[in-house]
Amino acid sequence: MGTHVQMTMIAVACVVSLLAPCLAQDVLVTVQQGTLRGAVVTSVLGTPYISFKGVPYAQPPVGSLRFQAPQPAASWEGVRDALEQSEMCMQPVSGVYHVGSEDCLYLNVHVPMNASGPLPVLAWIPGGGFTNGASSFNGPDFFIEEGVIVVSLQQRVGALGLLSTGDDVVPGNAGMKDIVMALRWVQQNIAAFGGDPDRVTVGGESAGACSTSHLIISPLADGLFRAAILHSGEAVSSWGVGADPAVRAFRLGEALGFSTNDSRELLEFLLAQDAADLVTHDDQLLSPEEEAQLPLLVWMPVIEPDVEGAFITEWPATALKEGRFSRVPVITGFTSGDGLEPVSRKQYLDDAAALQQLSDSFVAAVSPQLHLPTPQQREEAALKLRDFYFGHENITASDAQALVDMLTDLGFGEPVDSTVRVVANHTDAAPVYYYLFDYRGEELGNTTYGTPHATQSSVVFYLQYLPILADPESTFGRLRSTMTRLWTNFIKYETPSPEGEEIVWEPFDNSNLHYLHITDTFELKQNVYKERMDFWHQNIPL
Template sequence: MGDTVTLETPQGKLRGRRTTSKSGKPLLSFLSVPYARPPVGVLRFKPPQKLEPWSGIRDALEPAPVCPQENVMNGEIIGQEDCLYLHVYTAQLPSGGAVLKPVMVWIHGGGFTSGTGNPDMYGPEYLVDADIVLVSINYRVGILGFLSLDNEAAPGNMGLKDQVAALHWVKENIAAFGGDPNNVTIFGESAGGASVHYLMLSPLTKGLFHKVIAQSGCALNPWAFSLTNKERAFKLGEALGCKTADPNVLLKFLMKEDALNLIRVSRNLFPSSECIRTLQFPFVPTIEPKSTDAFLTEHPMAVLRSRRFHKVPLMIGVTSHEGMVTLKDLQDKHLQDYNSKFGAQLPESLSHESSSVPLSTVASGIKHFYFNDKPISKNNLSQFTDFQSDLHFVEGVYATVKLTIAVSIAPVYLYKFNFDGSLGFGKQFVGVEMEGACHGDDLGYLFRIPLVNIDIDPSSLEMNTINRMVLLWTNFAKFGNPTPTLNESIPVYWQPCSIRNFRCLNIDKEITLKEFPELKRMKFWEDMYRSKL
């Protein structure tokens, strides 16, 4: 298990563990470091509160408890409310006049409903070996993180405010671990990708980070934003036995309910007419009432169009077949529903953008474009996957890039991850044989994930992809440029997007820089849906 090591931070002394990575390099781990007071009792549904320093030496040796959630692997309800902890990994502690290292802060995905930043999911070795300091955080998810009653008592977005609190902790404490608080990159995948994009858009985060990497998620994805959190909260209250129209009565009731029971009942909030929609989650980021400590007070699209966001270097991208994740447990009945209720699977947000285009028109246009008006069946699952990819991921990323490069001088680097290898965690979870990279398949090439932990041949394409991905990501964190120099693994300069040239780095067995492959499909969405881009 390795020796222990103690260091002093502004919060207090920590005892961590000294081990080595699989490559034999030093690895220091400080686990379960608190970054805010436990959000329990009267602090449930409240913004994270500043943590007081502790006395003595605090053990930082074991992974943190996960926040209350459903385990996506087995459906079990797990976790505890005292969950606002982070993990710090570094190769060495600072000494003398040592130069501080770039910091990368990882925010996990899980649809704002599940997930953890713990090392059993996100092993730190590859990134720490590349000479950065890595921080991985846990934050409140589900109703505990995203209850909104549209009032001062429960304005919403507490999970995102947890992330802000964690970034404040990084700014104040990371130098003790050898990290540079003036060179912080936030990165995340899926809901973590949407989270780091939201952090770009919020007025609460000024000066807390300097670069952003959004993987397979952004604030413009339909599953990442809702205007109906309040209505869903009242539905939840009624399902639990509290039928009321008074938000104060509901909040008082929810404060007393068992946390795991809140999660358990939240799973069944959507009416049967909405069940056809894939990738929908009951409680996610929303608009808050205006206040000095509000995280988000207008639609993410409005923030982008108004130019009121942090203009820092952005790396953003998708996998080649994001929508493959919607094929898990797909049955004939689902296909029948998709055909008979095609428009019902589209998020309501598709009708909010342009009142001149009704949702029924959008639905018929989509069905013609992707399926040539033919029924969805197992014979055209490739087209169905493209449709789900674009609807839930690619279109939002495209819109984000186009709006950002129009108003920001900071570079925007766009990528597409195509590599279909044995470390594809997402595809293994979904259990499909289709070629291509599923949602989440890039994670195994940045982190050592025990769930897909296999012995990797040093000469394999998988190891080459790990080396390539880690170098691109850590170069960006260090320099704001993923290809400051070229080498055998990365033989092409990754040039940022421009209004005239929508460049995209395709990451596969080889890497190439060319026009974004989905541009034709994105122009369809732009004409049909986001006519004001």
């Protein structure tokens, strides 16, 4: 066991020498709330590490705490077992079923055994469209090899995490505030695990990346991390903030048989409902007009009224343009086929009728997603967008690549590209390392039209739902090794290319427009998808 970790932990039940770790034995560590019992486990690569699972970072958000900001975790007497994965937060499965529990505000802490500390920390937020996700999704195995503590977070999702009445009754963003509470817990307690609270990097994929982007902007999260990593998601995405959130809240009440226009009456009703009923009616919360739009998330972060404890009170683009964001180094990027996710959700490549509906009602489907101030401007821009990507009247299956490209740019590429350009306009901004993930190996599934959504996570994490092990000398094995090293460099040194690193990854600025193109190789290039991004910046500026 590494010297610093052993000295920090109270290893009462695990008496070991520095050369002989005790597998499957208990390890005790004391945090502010009490003493935790973890265990020595083995990674998929055969490396022992110390794991604490199901660690409470907040009180259970049940009863009167439903929909409210989280409260600090309570203390306990004696030793609390942290040996089993907690239940995920209550969430739907296939729309009508549910899994998980309301009592779900727990995190996991995974600690390398043979690294000298204090150790750098990666706190990771799972994806899931703000409706799903769990701390068990992202295996820490590859970062453990590099001497990084991995803290796996989970937070309330769906209605339980993002419902808002648009006023001070339920301001909203409870799930976002859960993440802030978890990061505060890390700051207060990570030193007990041998971690360095001054070297915490926060990150996430998809909705987790969007959440990370919001953390960079939110005053509540200021000072809780020193760097950030984003996999395919930005706060300025069309799905990054929900408009008119109260509409969803009152529709939920109606779906459950209660109609009112009073926020407090609605809250009292929803507090009396079974939690499962609150997460299994999402299919009733979109209007027919919204259903016809490109994939629209039901629950998203919201702009809150300016009340005490608000997570965000202004549009992210405004905050970024006016410099109201944390000056922390960032790795951010997207995949060449991020648009495959909305294409799959709408079944455009499998359902000819769905594709024809998009073709027939393109402006109505696309224009609400465009960040322009008036309906007329959005409709005019949608027509230009259609002409740019398709160039003819009817969209057919032969346009599959153009469709994936358009949806990649709409939901992911343009928001990332615009964000890095806006941030780079601020001379005091910290460096931003921009990438395009474009690996086309079979390990990631069907890459015919691009690298699937957020699959960069399946390279640097051992994902529960996509477990990939590979020969270290294979193409994918070398990709994993190199990406993990670059990401680890960033976590340790705030740059992926410290002195001695063979891959030179220059930060982005608005004169060189550098990005790292990741395929089978790693190549520094300029001006990602120039023609496509130029179109967006000229016609649909942020």
